[in-house]
Amino acid sequence: MDDLVNDTVSTALPVFPYHPDPLATGSVAPDPHTACACCGRVRGHVYAGPVYTASDEDLRGRLCPWCIADGSAAERYDASFCGVVAGDVPEAVRTAVDRRTPGFTAWQESVWLSHCGDAAAFLGPVGSAELAAYPDALDALRREAVAWQWSADEIERYLGSFDREGQPTAYLFRCRVCDAHLAYSDFT
Known part of the structure; x- marks a missing residue:
């Protein structure tokens, strides 16, 4: 199989400064079979958290963490992954959390806390x-x-x-x- 299509074993998860261990939190799950809806690659992991988009396409469990990290999923689907970023933070931080960080599932809409x-x-x-x-x-x-x-x-x-x-x-x-x-x- 072409390396560009299937690299399930060779790639470590991207680093998410605002979500240091998305595997432990359940926001990213191992999945050796699903191709990412955004890049088409089978990467061995999928995003399992909420996806907020106007698109009719159901993207939950169909995006890879790499497309979230580089912003391509947010760009392609005009998607965000976090409910609310609480507090007074720079717009660049708000964008990094909302569009380039795996979100998490809460009972109601999730709230991303801020400090300092x-x-x-x-x-x-x-x-x-x-x-x-x-x-x-x-x-x-x-x-x-x-x-x-x-x-x-x-x-x-x-x-x-x-x-x-x-x-x-x-x-x-x-x-x-x-x-x-x-x-x-x-x-x-």
Whole structure:
């Protein structure tokens, strides 16, 4: 088979500064058979996250991470891969996250957190057990719940109920500037 069409074993995943391990988060999945809808190559991995586009074509599970990284998928399909980039960040950062970074699936629309004037690195969905190692992220979630005007008991019950695979779920990020951990929660 032509090298330009099938290079499933020879190519390492591209580097995504805002999503350092998309395999671990489930946003990229191994797939030795699917040809990318954008470049036509079988690369051994496909993007499994959300694709926002006006196109009628269903692109989920049909784009390779390389076409996301180089921006060709966003360009060809006028696609984006992130719901909302929260906070005040430069337009170039917003574009890098939205059009050249694998997004993630949330219960509602995903929100990409920012800190120190930059988008944060997405580390993945987490439950209460995983969150225990990140007190700064827990504090962020506590502040989020305080804004909902819940009682202290309700907030602590809520923080103890996070489930990585179920709901509510917390989404963990790390600031690329100061290494602080951030999180937000989501449920239906």
